[in-house]
Amino acid sequence: MTGLPAIDTPFLVDFLTRLLNTPSPTGLAEPAVALTEAELKPFKGLEFTRTRKGALVASWSGASPTAGARALTAHADTLGAMVKEIKPSGRLALSRVGGYAWNTVEGEGVTVFGAKGGKVRGSILLTKASGHVYGAEVNETKREDSSMEVRLDARTASAQETRALGIEVGDFVAFDPRVEVTQGFVRSRHLDDKACVACLVAAVKALSDVGLKPARTTHLLISNYEEVGHGAAAGIPATVEELVTVDMAAVGVGQTSDEFHATLCVKDSGGPYHHGLSDRLRRLAEKYAIPYMVDIYPYYGSDGEAFWRAGGDVAVALIGPGVDASHSYERTHTEALVATTQWVLAYLLEE
Ligand SMILES: [Zn+2]
Numbered sequence: 001m002t003g004l005p006a007i008d009t010p011f012l013v014d015f016l017t018r019l020l021n022t023p024s025p026t027g028l029a030e031p032a033v034a035l036t037e038a039e040l041k042p043f044k045g046l047e048f049t050r051t052r053k054g055a056l057v058a059s060w061s062g063a064s065p066t067a068g069a070r071a072l073t074a075h076a077d078t079l080g081a082m083v084k085e086i087k088p089s090g091r092l093a094l095s096r097v098g099g100y101a102w103n104t105v106e107g108e109g110v111t112v113f114g115a116k117g118g119k120v121r122g123s124i125l126l127t128k129a130s131g132h133v134y135g136a137e138v139n140e141t142k143r144e145d146s147s148m149e150v151r152l153d154a155r156t157a158s159a160q161e162t163r164a165l166g167i168e169v170g171d172f173v174a175f176d177p178r179v180e181v182t183q184g185f186v187r188s189r190h191l192d193d194k195a196c197v198a199c200l201v202a203a204v205k206a207l208s209d210v211g212l213k214p215a216r217t218t219h220l221l222i223s224n225y226e227e228v229g230h231g232a233a234a235g236i237p238a239t240v241e242e243l244v245t246v247d248m249a250a251v252g253v254g255q256t257s258d259e260f261h262a263t264l265c266v267k268d269s270g271g272p273y274h275h276g277l278s279d280r281l282r283r284l285a286e287k288y289a290i291p292y293m294v295d296i297y298p299y300y301g302s303d304g305e306a307f308w309r310a311g312g313d314v315a316v317a318l319i320g321p322g323v324d325a326s327h328s329y330e331r332t333h334t335e336a337l338v339a340t341t342q343w344v345l346a347y348l349l350e351e
Helices: 009-020 030-040 159-164 191-209 275-287 303-309 334-349
Strands: 046-050 056-060 069-075 080-086 092-097 109-113 119-126 148-152 172-175 180-182 185-188 218-223 240-246 262-268 292-296 315-323 330-333
Touching: 009 030, 009 185, 009 191, 009 334, 030 046, 030 056, 030 191, 030 218, 069 191, 069 303, 069 334, 080 159, 092 172, 109 148, 185 191, 185 334, 191 218, 191 240, 191 315, 191 330, 191 334, 240 275, 240 303, 240 334, 262 275, 262 334, 275 292, 275 315, 275 334, 303 315, 315 330, 315 334, 330 334
Parallel strands: 069 218, 069 240, 240 315, 262 292
Antiparallel strands: 046 056, 056 218, 080 092, 080 172, 092 148, 109 119, 109 172, 119 148, 180 185, 185 330, 262 315
């Protein structure tokens, strides 16, 4: 209907679900990067390289290979934690990886990835969790590093017993995503930014399915350190003239973004994005009747800005699906995922 190649929505949702179920906290994001690479491998015409930092660059030569190259980026790493301390009780104190509030993961199931390769399950709890023991303190205690801990699902009551499980300071901790697809909604942790990785892969599939290639040579950077601020600081090839960052839109009171549209972010904590490129994306959305919003995110940074701050001399813009309760238990709708994928397709095909 839009005049764009058809998107295989069941494929998009299936790959997204598999990606969400692949733990990849920043610093240990390789499994999600590798899954994305494996998913892209069957499509003809893409060449794959890895940066030394571990990001994936999938390069697709364009119909007019002499024209300036373009790039799109989305990140496969997510929020998570690392073991900060093994307590005398055998429980774990954590150090957060990425920016989130403790209350957003309170009660969540976790997997601890032991240094020697073992995995131990557990959950994140307030140190004074039981209402029957601590009464009003359960409600009144401030959630901070010192008041949150991991209770391991293993028989341990000492640091020594926990070490015997193969757990050491510095081990990575991943939160259960709790993916559920219902009524067109996708509810899960880490839709930021796996939703957008899935949109990029679905766009590649949509073009490939009809034997098309992008108008310009295009590099897809699947970055692996976005949540700590420097993901796409490296990895964008020097020939690239413009970068479209694909990352979730922030939904909430006062925001235009919602779970049924893709959003063009024109400004966030890092200031305005590139006006010319943003304008072109707006016109593409109108040309193809893609449901979109324009918004400003008050507390937000992107990999596009990471590249700008690292000295990247390119036009940068930001689009993505609306995600409710970002950096908490997130949710979006398939309509926003399809709209974002359509927008990526329109950009890939733009002369
Ligand atoms: Zn993100």
